[in-house]
Amino acid sequence: MNKKIIFGGIAILVAGLFFSNLLTRPRFKNVVFITIDTLNAHHLGAYGAENSPSPNIDKLASDGVLFEKAYSSAPWTKPAFASMFTSLFPSVHGVTAFDRVLSEDKFTLGEFFKSKGFSTAGIISHILIQPQFGYAQGFDSYELIPFKGSVHAVISSLKVTDMAAKWLDTNAANSDKPFFLFLHYFDPHNNYFHHKKFDRTSWYKGPIKSGMGLKEMRALIPKMTPDDVRALRGLYDEEISMTDYSIGLLLEQLKTMGIDDETLIVITADHGEELTDRGFIGHTRSLYDELVRVPFVFYAPGLTPKRIKEPVSTIDLLPTMMGLLGEEPKEWMVGKDLSSAILGEEFPPTRPIFNEVDYRAGQITAHKLGVVEGDYKLVFDKDTESYELYNMAKDPKEERNIASEDKAAFARLSAAIQGYKARYQTEAIENQKSVAPKAESQDKIEQLKSLGYL
Secondary structure, three states: OOHHHHHHHHHHHHHHHHHHHHHOOOOOOEEEEEEEOOOOHHHOHHHOOOOOOOHHHHHHHHHOEEEOOEEOOOOOHHHHHHHHHHOOOHHHHOOOOOOEOOOOOOOOHHHHHHHOOOEEEEEEOOHHHOHHHOOOOOOOEEEEOOOOOOHHHOOOHHHHHHHHHHHHHHHHOOOOOOEEEEEEEOOOOOOOOOOHHHOOOOOOOOOOOOOOOHHHHHHHHHHOOHHHHHHHHHHHHHHHHHHHHHHHHHHHHHHHOOOHHHEEEEEEOOOOOEEOOOOOEEOOOOOOHHHHEEOEEEEOOOOOOEEEOOOEEHHHHHHHHHHHOOOOOOOOOOOOOOHHHHOOOOOOOOOOEEEEEEEEEOOEEEEEEEEEEOOEEEEEEOOOOEEEEEEOOOOOOOOOOOOOOOHHHHHHHHHHHHHHHHHHHOOHHHHHHHOOEOOOOHHHHHHHHHOOOO
16 A cells, blocks of 8 residues: 555544634633522522523523533632632631621632733622631722622612623723633522512412512411412522523623633532522531532533533532643642533542531521532531431432441541541641621621622
């Protein structure tokens, strides 16, 4: 056979493999990081919900990379965001109470993108992640949406998208500089409002009302009927739809500007929500899946759509974004770089996924550690020194504690819990001392009470 034909064939094969590999890699210049407060992954169509309230998120998920089992590091906002921003567990970054501030010596998501030459902006709709609490580190601009009164009584998603659109028009339209835009949507957080455009509750005539305060709703729990629960969850889904619609407007803005094909979009949540699941409405007090299972979606042109089954954590966010930009994670980060899995390569070695809560406010006290490994979840209550073990494949609603039955799984996961305590929580006391408290004004205290935190 002619050598030219042979070598020509080899060259074509190598080139084909090269360009095929290129097609699996995201082609992006900019990053839009979208977080949706209090969003339980189970309520999204992409995660199996029927009559999906989230068509825009579902479309991004089906065209991108969706992690099926993503867990937050904590079941409430302040520590969860600090962990996403730093790739550190709550016990390590120390932001585990309302009066704690994310220390300036912690390397954050905003600082990473700033160091790589990106314009950086944040638009938020929650008082707990305001600049004075340390979350604005590395951002050129970082703004709270305008509102009067209590933020929980404001329909905020359109405000976030409107401010984002204005920032894009001003800062991105006439610049060759890449940008990192962090958007925080709040509407699925209580109070839950009816939205006629996304109606799921107009059939209902009972005691659950649009915009009802959290304490009023909790008082109704003992007498709630199935229809009451259905209406409550319908309002929550309407709030998700309102948020999804607002995100759709943002996506249209990117398309209109002609930058949708060069923008990586990442979607996740800080935590989920209990909607009478265990006789409670709200969050902060437990580590069950309705509170710590969150969406985790990466979309960019050039990515091969896929669903990844291995458990991951929101602390993986920062090292993964670094990996997608060709950067190695910092040695102190406890999260994993998942970029290889996103790019269709090997999934990094699996490891236990941890979360924790140390919360004391009002009548709620919770001090727990959780670990997920494979199909199993173990939760350790530090106050009662008791354990709950669940086989999530057989018992996805976490209704049957098998800690005394599956001795092998219990031994393995309880050892992981003790290892976590020894490695990370021995540092917790010193970290708490080093993280400066922030005195709250009376106005902020009233906001926290209205949000159900105090």
